[in-house]
Amino acid sequence: MHGTKAKDTTLLIVVAFMTMFAPFLLNPFPAGSELAQFNAGYPDLMQRFVIFGIFAIGFNILFGLTGYLSFGHAAFLGVGSYSAVWMFKLLSMNVIPAIVLSVVVAGLFALVIGFVSLRRSGIYFSILTLAFAQMSFNLAYSVLTPITNGETGLQLSLDDPRILDGGGPATSLPVTNLFGWEMRESTTIHAGAWSFDLSVGYYLSAIIMLACFYLSIRIFRSPFGMMLRAVKSNQQRMNYTGLNSRPYTLAAFVISGMYAGLAGGLLASMDPLAGAERMQWTASGEVVLMTILGGAGTLIGPVLGAGFIKYFENIFSKINEGVLHGWFAVMPDGIEDLLVAIVYPFVGKGWHLTLGLLFMLVVIFLPGGLVEGGQRMGRFAFRRRDRKAGPVESSAAEKRAASSKPAE
Amino acid sequence: MGILEVKNVSKRFGGLKALSDVNLSVRENTVHAIIGPNGAGKSTLLNCLIGKLIPDTGSVMFDGQSVLGRKPHEINQMGISRVFQTPEIFSDLTVFENVMIPCFAKRDGAFRMHAIGKTSGESDIIEQAERMLIDVNMQDKRHVQASSLSRGDKRRLEMAMCLSQQPKLLLLDEPTAGMARADTNNTIDLLKEIKAKRDITMAIIEHDMHVVFSLAERITVLAQGTPLVEETPENIKGHPKVREAYLGEAQV
Numbered sequence: 330m331h332g333t334k335a336k337d338t339t340l341l342i343v344v345a346f347m348t349m350f351a352p353f354l355l356n357p358f359p360a361g362s363e364l365a366q367f368n369a370g371y372p373d374l375m376q377r378f379v380i381f382g383i384f385a386i387g388f389n390i391l392f393g394l395t396g397y398l399s400f401g402h403a404a405f406l407g408v409g410s411y412s413a414v415w416m417f418k419l420l421s422m423n424v425i426p427a428i429v430l431s432v433v434v435a436g437l438f439a440l441v442i443g444f445v446s447l448r449r450s451g452i453y454f455s456i457l458t459l460a461f462a463q464m465s466f467n468l469a470y471s472v473l474t475p476i477t478n479g480e481t482g483l484q485l486s487l488d489d490p491r492i493l494d495g496g497g498p499a500t501s502l503p504v505t506n507l508f509g510w511e512m513r514e515s516t517t518i519h520a521g522a523w524s525f526d527l528s529v530g531y532y533l534s535a536i537i538m539l540a541c542f543y544l545s546i547r548i549f550r551s552p553f554g555m556m557l558r559a560v561k562s563n564q565q566r567m568n569y570t571g572l573n574s575r576p577y578t579l580a581a582f583v584i585s586g587m588y589a590g591l592a593g594g595l596l597a598s599m600d601p602l603a604g605a606e607r608m609q610w611t612a613s614g615e616v617v618l619m620t621i622l623g624g625a626g627t628l629i630g631p632v633l634g635a636g637f638i639k640y641f642e643n644i645f646s647k648i649n650e651g652v653l654h655g656w657f658a659v660m661p662d663g664i665e666d667l668l669v670a671i672v673y674p675f676v677g678k679g680w681h682l683t684l685g686l687l688f689m690l691v692v693i694f695l696p697g698g699l700v701e702g703g704q705r706m707g708r709f710a711f712r713r714r715d716r717k718a719g720p721v722e723s724s725a726a727e728k729r730a731a732s733s734k735p736a737e
Numbered sequence: 738m739g740i741l742e743v744k745n746v747s748k749r750f751g752g753l754k755a756l757s758d759v760n761l762s763v764r765e766n767t768v769h770a771i772i773g774p775n776g777a778g779k780s781t782l783l784n785c786l787i788g789k790l791i792p793d794t795g796s797v798m799f800d801g802q803s804v805l806g807r808k809p810h811e812i813n814q815m816g817i818s819r820v821f822q823t824p825e826i827f828s829d830l831t832v833f834e835n836v837m838i839p840c841f842a843k844r845d846g847a848f849r850m851h852a853i854g855k856t857s858g859e860s861d862i863i864e865q866a867e868r869m870l871i872d873v874n875m876q877d878k879r880h881v882q883a884s885s886l887s888r889g890d891k892r893r894l895e896m897a898m899c900l901s902q903q904p905k906l907l908l909l910d911e912p913t914a915g916m917a918r919a920d921t922n923n924t925i926d927l928l929k930e931i932k933a934k935r936d937i938t939m940a941i942i943e944h945d946m947h948v949v950f951s952l953a954e955r956i957t958v959l960a961q962g963t964p965l966v967e968e969t970p971e972n973i974k975g976h977p978k979v980r981e982a983y984l985g986e987a988q989v
Contacts, residue, residue, distance in 0.1 A: 551852050553851055554856075555830070555838065566825040567838075569825070570813060570898065576848040577848065580850055
């Protein structure tokens with residue numbers, strides 16, 4: 330058991346390092362070079378990485394531990410966003426009250442939906458959550474227009490009351506801030522041909538994500554986390570062991586709903602507008618994809634999955650025909666056109682196709698997601714190195730491989 | 738007055754009368770076997786005791802309280818644990834975690850939210866679980882994932898899980914089904930040992946007469962949903978009604 334503790338600490342340190350230095354790590358190519366378009370180190374995208382990371386971490390607490398597959402988690406994300414924007418309109422442009430309210434409202438919302446949906450399990454549970462989310466989406470889109478501003482989306486306006494900031498006659502829209510630090514403020518560091526953006530908004534989101542990640546490690550290793558895994562493993566035995574599985578699943582559902590609300594609140598804090606499309610079923614499906622792609626039930630998997638999908642969505646989709654022609658320019662004309670014609674459907678607007686294929690490959694060959702892929706590669710590398718080292722150490726390598734398997 | 742009193746229990750499935758007017762009294766601290774041919778209603782009766790099924794008529798009293806209308810986890814918290822015909826364990830969890838869960842259930846009740854503390858920090862639970870694993874002789878397998886155990890070991894694990902709750906009544910549904918002779922004898926020894934070590938009442942459903950006659954102090958014979966006789970093992974062997982139920986012999 331001490332082994333898992335040390336491993337968790339290492340994992341937390343690695344993730345902390347990666348998020349704190351992400352602006353540098355994600356900008357490996359010099360600005361202005363041909364490869365610069367693969368740089369992901371700009372604030373807007375990095376914020377998405379960590380915010381959707383939070384969303385997926387929360388989703389994993391429900392799906393990864395209890396096995397209950399919710400298809401309606403985007404509803405909580407949307408509710409969080411609306412709550413946050415209302416807080417900006419009514420109270421203050423400070424992000425703290427907005428984030429707190431979004432978590433609370435999403436938690437209450439999850440309590441109601443969870444209470445009803447968790448009466449069923451399996452596919453019926455998934456359908457119920459999907460139905461609730463679509464209901465919320467449609468309400469936000471039409472009936473609740475006074476609250477949600479319908480299809481235009483909820484935005485800030487010049488005549489908002491903002492009790493604490495004292496609205497007043499402003500000439501331009503105010504900016505979200507944390508006690509004076511504006512979220513969109515950023516410093517650019519130039520180092521030779523490279524340039525790196527350090528933004529306040531990103532670092533706030535990243536620190537919150539680290540806190541969420543730490544909390545999820547604690548939940549995974551707690552007696553409560555063990556009970557949630559027991560729900561997934563054998564609910565019948567659990568009930569015949571004197572445990573009531575319903576409050577356990579409801580607690581997990583509410584916690585993951587609060588994570589989603591937090592993510593929604595952060596999205597609104599970075600860019601204060603909220604639209605109904607954030608609640609649509611495609612958004613709910615996306616978080617399912619993230620979690621499964623990264624590795625459901627593992628600690629780091631959902632974060633990897635979120636980063637992977639957001640990178641694809643924002644970077645891969647930018648590769649257009651012109652860029653492809655640039656790549657294959659060395660080829661003779663006919664072959665160049667042929668190659669472009671072959672590759673084109675998979676990039677640019679066709680990025681979904683590549684993602685879909687990747688998803689299929691992962692589900693078929695790596696049921697444990699990208700995390701399992703990483704473990705297999707690690708084991709392969711260890712084995713090869715140890716084989717060279719001689720027979721004595723190879724048994725140690727097997728032991729290491731065996732012990733690394735159940736952990737993540 | 739027994740610890741478990743079943744009175745006039747009937748249960749129908751559509752047109753099939755699975756149980757009709759069953760009366761059963763299990764005395765405290767005894768091993769009570771329920772035998773009978775296939776389809777006699779033994780498993781239905783057991784399911785009525787643990788809240789999986791609700792009888793159409795009749796009453797089931799445990800320890801002076803009715804169990805009818807209570808949820809399975811509430812009945813379990815009253816002190817009834819059940820070992821299933823195919824072992825029901827948490828197969829994705831390790832052996833040690835499997836035993837820890839019932840220890841938590843015993844200490845904390847049906848639900849307790851301790852989401853921040855570490856499992857490895859609960860020293861009393863760990864100590865209890867460790868003792869239980871030693872009791873069933875599985876301490877060397879504590880970190881093994883439960884799904885990779887042999888069938889015999891799964892059975893032992895399930896028994897350890899039930900015993901960790903210190904139940905007053907342990908229900909065993911064919912504990913030796915599909916076991917080799919050696920494993921069957923091990924199970925008999927294990928059950929005898931359990932019985933010798935603590936105050937516990939056991940009700941066993943079993944096909945293997947070797948098991949029944951080595952353990953039971955009272956035997957109830959069930960046939961077509963009604964109890965035929967309730968007797969001591971010595972008196973049951975040559976009982977004409979039992980012979981008839983099993984062999985279809987005409988009564989002399």
